[in-house]
Amino acid sequence: MRLYSYFRSSASYRVRIALALKGIGFEYAAVHLVRNEQMSEAFGALAPSQLVPALVVGAGEDELVLTQSLAIIEYLEETQPEPPLLPKDAIGRARVRALALDVACEIHPIDNLRVLRFLVREMGVSEDDKNRWYRHWVESGLEVLERQLAGNASTGRFCHGDAPGLADCVLVPQIFNAQRMDCRLDHVPTVMRIFGNCMAEPAFSTTQPSACPDAT
């Protein structure tokens, strides 16, 4: 497998964690987002969405490119089920997927690099207001997550029970972004407790942005 990734891309980090949790080795192919390498023709031919991560599976004529981090992780779960990243019961699976989507749909897309660029360059928003925008969606979005986690008996050492899973793969990269942008985090103690438990696991720490081959 070959993973097209950027060290600071949180969607890429989600997949790096999932691969590590499942013990799947892969080749790291760096795509520098700030230098717009994802917009190159070569990368576009591979991934028409021109977004990282992209995971190349198979070989030769059977080589195929998978995109969208959550779809990639579901694929890994289906093809290499152990250790599981989703619970066995349908209700538990729905809960974990919803927690993951609470980050992947409600926080992350609004603070994506291309969205922030458009906000400044096309909407004429100041740097200060851009940062306020960023923090607003992270802080309010994590507060929603805190309420879902703190008030639910299924929450354990991790988002769901005592083993890391899909929701943790999505939560941890969002906290890295939050810390880098100086977001408030003291209002989400359950989220931060789980984050701490995750970072004690090699699958999360060895794949973090600063540990990537393209980290600067």
Place this chain on the structure above:
Amino acid sequence: MRLYSYFRSSASYRVRIALALKGIGFEYAAVHLVRNEQMSEAFGALAPSQLVPALVVGAGEDELVLTQSLAIIEYLEETQPEPPLLPKDAIGRARVRALALDVACEIHPIDNLRVLRFLVREMGVSEDDKNRWYRHWVESGLEVLERQLAGNASTGRFCHGDAPGLADCVLVPQIFNAQRMDCRLDHVPTVMRIFGNCMAEPAFSTTQPSACPDAT
């Protein structure tokens, strides 16, 4: 089952289509987003994320609330597999999920009502610029989808093959939004061909916004 929905919420419409495709009857509970009914204490107690859709499953003490449209549809797929909304093969499933996420993560969240409100009220963006923002993400996002659909042999009458599935459940509501906001659509002929095929199916037409009990 009871579905908390708003007629114009495209995430709610996704679930309405999936329920209809699977022939699952449900009680319709209207939550008026423009009147901020989703922010009420009563709704917050039910769905801490204060977002529609929310699907109540089970009864009495076993009653549970599921949130996030894609997690809800995966739950329906797991508990009532026929007719399937995902292909049988892992690669096909990854493709369909990625297409759904190309809309659900890359287009829809950026043009959500609460994001547009924040853009105008907090960022001081004009109505004209807000509309330009809206169209930019829809038109560029659908172009990405067009490239993925037009260039792939798995695309059929619908996004994947000749039966409607998860990706169609997500695509169609986005086109409704695009049309309501006068977005350009002549650059995405494959998308629009699939949209036409979907709207010829009762599961898509009978659940459309104007057919909802709370439509105005």
